[in-house]
Each structure stands twice: as structure tokens, then as C-alpha cells.
Amino acid sequence: MVLNDQTDGHKYLNDTAVLLIEFQNEWLIPSGKVNHLMQDRSQFEKAIKGGRKLLKLSRERKLQIIHSGLRFQPGHPELGKDGLGLRGAIKYFNTFLIGDKGSQWGEGFEPEGDDFVVSGRTGGSAFSGSNLDAYLKANRINRLLIAGFAFHVCVESTLRHGHDLGYDCYIVEDAVSAFTPKQRLHVISEVIHHYGEMTTVEKIRAHLPYQ
Numbered sequence: 001m002v003l004n005d006q007t008d009g010h011k012y013l014n015d016t017a018v019l020l021i022e023f024q025n026e027w028l029i030p031s032g033k034v035n036h037l038m039q040d041r042s043q044f045e046k047a048i049k050g051g052r053k054l055l056k057l058s059r060e061r062k063l064q065i066i067h068s069g070l071r072f073q074p075g076h077p078e079l080g081k082d083g084l085g086l087r088g089a090i091k092y093f094n095t096f097l098i099g100d101k102g103s104q105w106g107e108g109f110e111p112e113g114d115d116f117v118v119s120g121r122t123g124g125s126a127f128s129g130s131n132l133d134a135y136l137k138a139n140r141i142n143r144l145l146i147a148g149f150a151f152h153v154c155v156e157s158t159l160r161h162g163h164d165l166g167y168d169c170y171i172v173e174d175a176v177s178a179f180t181p182k183q184r185l186h187v188i189s190e191v192i193h194h195y196g197e198m199t200t201v202e203k204i205r206a207h208l209p210y211q
Contacts, residue, residue: 013208017064017116017141018172020109021126021148021155023051024069026095028106033095037150043177043184050175051147052108053201059112061208064141067111068118068126068148068158070096071103078122078129086124086153124157133165143168145204147175152183159195169196172204 026032028048038044058065072078072090074097079087090096096103111117122129136142144167148155155176162169171192178184192198 013061013063015141016143016145017066017136018054018058018145018147019066019068019126019158020051020055021068021146021158022070022150023067023106023109023148024096024102025104025106026102027149028109029101032102033093037179038177039179040177040181040184043181047147047149047151047175047177050172050201054145054147054172054175054204055109057201057205057208063208064139065111065115066118066132066135067105067109067115068121068130068132069103069105070121071098072096073098124154125161126154126158127161127165128157136167142166143170145170145172145199147172149177151176151178152187156187156191159192163195170199171196172201173198174200 024032026034027038029035055065057063070090076091076097079091082088083091105111116135118126118130118132118135120130121132126132136144144162146155146158146162146169151171155171159169159171173188178187188198
């Protein structure tokens with residue numbers, strides 16, 4: 001496990017990035033079109049709080065921050081006329097449209113300064129159709145600390161995809177939320193160990209030096 005007492009904190013800063021997935025209003029505000037899917041409100045609120053702590057810590061310790069959201073043209077032409085699974089659901093709920101309030105970053109999660117904002121994403125994984133892989137390789141980043149929504153959909157998809165591209169991926173346990181406790185338990189107990197590891201905001205804090 002990389003987060004141990006022998007971890008060189010300065011090296012950790014150089015080759016590590018926090019990847020924030022969909023901290024957007026569609027999830028975060030009551031009028032968001034998919035907010036109602038978060039049935040386990042305690043888990044959801046904990047993830048929002050954890051995401052804020054993670055972002056604050058990352059800014060304090062100057063860790064690279066990456067924002068990955070979804071934004072589509074009206075009618076979602078990027079997803080085609082038909083579509084099963086997530087492609088169909090996005091069109092059914094008419095979510096993440098460019099210019100809509102729902103596609104904007106949630107309050108307190110807006111990109112700042114040298115944050116990198118992923119563009120071109122068209123699928124569940126933050127890597128799907130986007131410039132994320134190119135950015136990571138160009139900047140010699142090989143470790144990702146992943147947070148966001150939904151844990152069992154886009155976060156899990158990004159974890160799997162990142163693993164297969166050769167990145168060391170960590171799920172920030174207290175900054176992710178599935179819809180239900182059962183979904184969360186499934187990812188934690190049956191999925192993550194195949195593709196990466198778990199961590200927490202406090203474990204990350206313990207291995208980040210002040211600049």
C-alpha cells in the first residue's frame with residue numbers, strides 16, 4: 001500500500017492528483033435532476049462534506065486538482081439517437097446540458113487557479129472520450145485519488161479504466177456516495193481490490209507535507 005509511513009510526501013505531491021468527479025449541481029442541489037437518486041441521504045451528505053475537506057486539504061498542500069464533469073449539447077447528440085444504460089438515462093433525465101444550472105460546478109467546488117478541468121468526456125469513466133489521460137501522462141502523474149458521484153457508476157467506471165491504463169487508483173472512501181448502502185457495500189467489498197485501494201481524507205493528510 002502506498003499510503004504508509006515510508007511514503008515520501010514530496011514525491012507524493014509530484015506524481016499524485018485528486019480527481020473530483022461530478023461535483024455538479026445536478027447532484028448537489030435539491031432541484032438537480034438526479035439529486036433524488038441519492039436515497040441514502042446520510043451517505044450522500046457525508047460524501048459532500050468529505051469532498052469539501054479533500055478539496056480544502058489539496059489546496060492547502062498544493063496537490064494537483066482535476067475536475068471531471070459532464071456537459072452535453074442540447075439533445076445530447078454526443079450520445080447518439082438511441083442508447084442503453086447510462087447513455088439512455090442521461091437523455092431520459094435530460095441532464096448535464098451546457099448552460100443549465102445543473103451542469104455548473106456546485107458551490108465551493110468551482111475550479112480555481114491551476115486546477116485542470118477535463119474536457120470532451122462522453123461516458124461514465126472520466127477517461128471516456130476526454131483529454132484526461134493525455135494530461136496525466138504529459139504531467140507525469142501516475143497516482144489518482146478519486147472522489148465524487150456516483151460511487152457505483154462513474155467513480156467505479158473511472159477506477160476500472162484508470163487501472164487498465166496503468167494508474168494507481170485510490171478511492172477516497174469518505175468523499176464518494178452510491179445511491180444505497182447496498183450499492184456502496186458491493187463496490188467496497190467486491191470491486192475495489194481488483195483495481196485499486198481505499199483511502200480517506202485523513203490518511204491523505206498524514207502523507208502530504210506543507211509547502
